[in-house]
Amino acid sequence: MGSVEAYESKSGRRYRVRYRRPDNTQTDKRGFRTKREAENFLATVETSKLRGEWVDPARSRVRLSQVAEAWYDSKIRVKPTTRSGYRNSLDKHVLPEWGDVRIVDIDHAHVQSWIARLSTTLSASSTRQVYLVLSGALAYAVRDGRLARNVAANIELPRLSKSERRYLSHAQVHALADETGDWSTLIRFLAYSGLRWGEAVALRPGDVDPVNRIVHVRRAVADVRGSLVWGTPKTHEQRIVPYPSLLDEGMYSHLDRGRGRDLVFFTPEGAVLRGGNFRRRVFVPAVAKLQHTSTGGFPQITHTTSVTPPPASPSLPART
Known part of the structure; x- marks a missing residue:
């Protein structure tokens, strides 16, 4: 005593x-x-x-920046794109607000007020992502014996709104594919296989079985802050995915060209296709042209994965 x-x-x-x-x-x-x-x-x-x-009071007097960096360094099992998102949230929002504050001085009310302010300038989804980074860092401090509890728990977060899903018709998918010229097979492949961009552009000729019309999804590649990072597919699960016979000719053509490059889809220089470059140079201009020339109108599509159908869907989605 x-x-x-x-x-x-x-x-x-x-x-x-x-x-x-x-x-x-x-x-x-x-x-x-x-x-x-x-x-x-x-x-x-x-x-x-x-x-x-x-909790030893001396261990609670560290700055949030120290704890946050230790938390970030501990995230070794997440995908590279997820780590990049954490880094962006830290640098743009969490550290400018809380970096110099001692973790023992952070309280629930101030976190709630900060989230409310963020929600006026960021989308609900982005606000939640930023919150998860701060909450994750404070939870790490609890596990490390620096705090007795996570004061960021039970914060009121902005409600996510569910937008209605829209789908491209088969005719619209083919119109979009034809408008992209040499990349028409890639667009159709994305639409009818359901692969994510990073999975599709990471395919190697040995991953494709054109006789049985299946692909083995074994890896994915991501463009993280200008650097290509190779890893596993999303959720780290390899899988086998079928594709329809309408892709036969195009897939055989890409396989023939790709055997010397060790990729199925690649740039004219033989490099990995980067999603940002492809979207800016090929995808967006094709969509814009179709919106201008199509008599019946053409949906607004923001990125290449927008043509990917959900399982067993008879048509193809367009996100607005």
Whole structure:
């Protein structure tokens, strides 16, 4: 059991609490204005030790930036694109707001106020992503014995709105594919196989079985801040995916050209197709032209994965 002692300071009488940590080493905390305040603090310490919730105050005085970087470095099992998103949220939002704040000084009300402010300038989805980074860093501090609880838990987050899914017709898929010229097979392949961009452009000739019209999805590639990062498919699950006979001629053609490059789909220079470049140079101009020339109109499509159908869907989606 600890003790409370009075002492004199320049500001008058103050009280010091002496107590033992769970490892039986002695420490103290001073500066209490009244004996009751000191006794209440001692009671809190003893209760937290009995519950196994005691946290060394010295370990709680680190800056959020230190904890956040340690949390980020620990995320070794997530996809490269996910890590890139974490880095972006840290650098743009979390660290500018909280980086220099001691984690012990962060409280629930301030986090809630910050989230409310973010939601006025960011989408609900982006706000939630930023929140998850801060909450994850504070949860890491709890696991590391620096905080007793995560003050970012149970924050009110903006509601996600569900937009109606729209689908391209088969005719619209083929019109879009034809408009992309040499890339028509890739567009049709994305539409009718359901592969993600990073999975499709990572395919190697050995992954394709044209006789049985199936592809083995074994890897994916992502453009992370200008660097190509190879990894596993999303959710880390390899799978076998069929494609329709209408792709036979195009797939055989790409396979013939790709055997010397070790890729099925690649740039004229033989390099990996980067989604941003393809979207800007090929996809967006093709969609814009169809929107201008199609008599019946053409949906607004924001990226190449927008032509990917859900399982067993008779038509193909367009995200607006």
